[in-house]
Amino acid sequence: MVFSLVIIGAGPAGISMAVEAVNVGVLPEKILILEKAPEHSYTIKKYYPDQKKVTANYKGFKSVCTGVLCLADSSKHETISYLDQAVGTHNLTLHYNETVHQIAREQEDGTFTVRTSGGEYETKLVVIAIGIFGRPNKPEYPLPGALSKKILFDVTSTEIKNSSVLVVGGGDSASEYCQYLYQLGNTMHLSYRKNDFSRMNDINKESIMAMAMRGEVKLLLNSTITAIKDVNGVLEVRFNEEVYGVQTFDYIVYALGGSTPENFLKLLGIEFEGTQPIVKPGYETSVPGMFLVGDLSAGTKGGSINWAFNSTNTAIKRICENYLRSDSQVAKPSLSTTLL
Numbered sequence: 001m002v003f004s005l006v007i008i009g010a011g012p013a014g015i016s017m018a019v020e021a022v023n024v025g026v027l028p029e030k031i032l033i034l035e036k037a038p039e040h041s042y043t044i045k046k047y048y049p050d051q052k053k054v055t056a057n058y059k060g061f062k063s064v065c066t067g068v069l070c071l072a073d074s075s076k077h078e079t080i081s082y083l084d085q086a087v088g089t090h091n092l093t094l095h096y097n098e099t100v101h102q103i104a105r106e107q108e109d110g111t112f113t114v115r116t117s118g119g120e121y122e123t124k125l126v127v128i129a130i131g132i133f134g135r136p137n138k139p140e141y142p143l144p145g146a147l148s149k150k151i152l153f154d155v156t157s158t159e160i161k162n163s164s165v166l167v168v169g170g171g172d173s174a175s176e177y178c179q180y181l182y183q184l185g186n187t188m189h190l191s192y193r194k195n196d197f198s199r200m201n202d203i204n205k206e207s208i209m210a211m212a213m214r215g216e217v218k219l220l221l222n223s224t225i226t227a228i229k230d231v232n233g234v235l236e237v238r239f240n241e242e243v244y245g246v247q248t249f250d251y252i253v254y255a256l257g258g259s260t261p262e263n264f265l266k267l268l269g270i271e272f273e274g275t276q277p278i279v280k281p282g283y284e285t286s287v288p289g290m291f292l293v294g295d296l297s298a299g300t301k302g303g304s305i306n307w308a309f310n311s312t313n314t315a316i317k318r319i320c321e322n323y324l325r326s327d328s329q330v331a332k333p334s335l336s337t338t339l340l
């Protein structure tokens with residue numbers, strides 16, 4: 001069978017893309033979502049602290065929704081169950097634990113062949129929705145391999161309690177990690193290379209400043225880490241600034257964001273300008289019929305959940321204009337929509 005749409009990645013953007021397609025009449029059985037993790041919305045499950053407040057206006061994006069899905073301020077649990085419901089009510093098909101190796105256009109009619117660790121699928125259109133957290137950003141200095149269990153890039157994979165923790169970063173995640181880890185009885189320090197948290201939203205900025213005032217977190221502003229050493233199993237952090245000197249911690253948690261998976265996208269034939277993929281209106285790439293949505297369409301600033309939802313509504317409009325045909329004989333044209 002040839003799918004109408006194969007979507008790579010089952011986060012907010014991938015799920016929303018399928019919902020938008022069903023909404024314009026593409027049959028759910030003609031849509032396939034391939035996810036490399038064992039469950040959907042893996043970024044949210046892995047990187048969000050459990051008690052996190054999920055804000056609709058994340059990174060200053062207005063919480064305006066243009067498509068079918070829309071997120072109000074919620075908890076982590078509510079956000080995941082909203083996405084669960086979207087999958088269930090639209091009868092979406094997801095294949096988990098499938099990593100895409102290759103997407104090739106080998107047939108004369110332009111059909112794509114998507115090859116994964118679990119099989120081979122033919123499709124008219126491909127939407128890439130793999131986000132930017134497949135490989136979180138890492139510092140430039142080397143990290144001691146022997147202490148890799150104490151150097152983390154999220155706060156859910158290891159339980160950190162009653163320890164001395166250094167969070168590194170200056171965005172919303174850095175503030176949220178400090179708030180979360182403090183509640184677990186940890187002694188918190190936050191290292192940021194600037195002297196002002198201009199990238200944080202107001203709530204997170206106020207929270208971290210209030211924590212600092214109460215002595216719940218020690219702020220190491222204008223600080224630059226030059227090296228991390230393994231000293232008899234303890235993490236020794238060397239700062240460039242004399243005032244911070246050399247300090248030891250039980251754990252370091254990096255909150256440095258993620259970046260575009262450049263190699264993977266280039267392998268698919270997508271052209272780049274600098275570090276960013278070239279996208280045409282509707283987030284179509286330089287490969288006709290191949291789209292990028294969600295965080296991948298948001299540029300260097302990164303996106304939000306509602307941004308991801310909205311990007312798929314923009315993409316489906318382009319798909320409708322250029323790739324869909326509906327049968328005008330049928331009273332409900334959306335139900336008879338087929339891909340050209």
Ligand SMILES: Cc1cc2nc3c(=O)[nH]c(=O)nc-3n(C[C@H](O)[C@H](O)[C@H](O)COP(=O)(O)OP(=O)(O)OC[C@H]3O[C@@H](n4cnc5c(N)ncnc54)[C@H](O)[C@@H]3O)c2cc1C
Nearest residue numbers: 009011012013036042043055058130131294295303304305
């Ligand atoms: C700590 C943190 C806090 C945040 N807080 C908020 C908030 O409060 N409000 C808000 O709106 N936004 C928040 N965001 C941002 C929001 O999570 C992202 O903008 C959103 O998840 C982007 O959705 P996406 O579907 O594009 O990518 P992702 O959510 O990253 O989903 C990508 C999916 O693709 C899968 N995948 C990756 N590579 C492959 C591959 N090769 N093959 C198959 N599948 C693959 C992943 O496993 C994942 O399930 C936060 C982000 C972080 C990290």
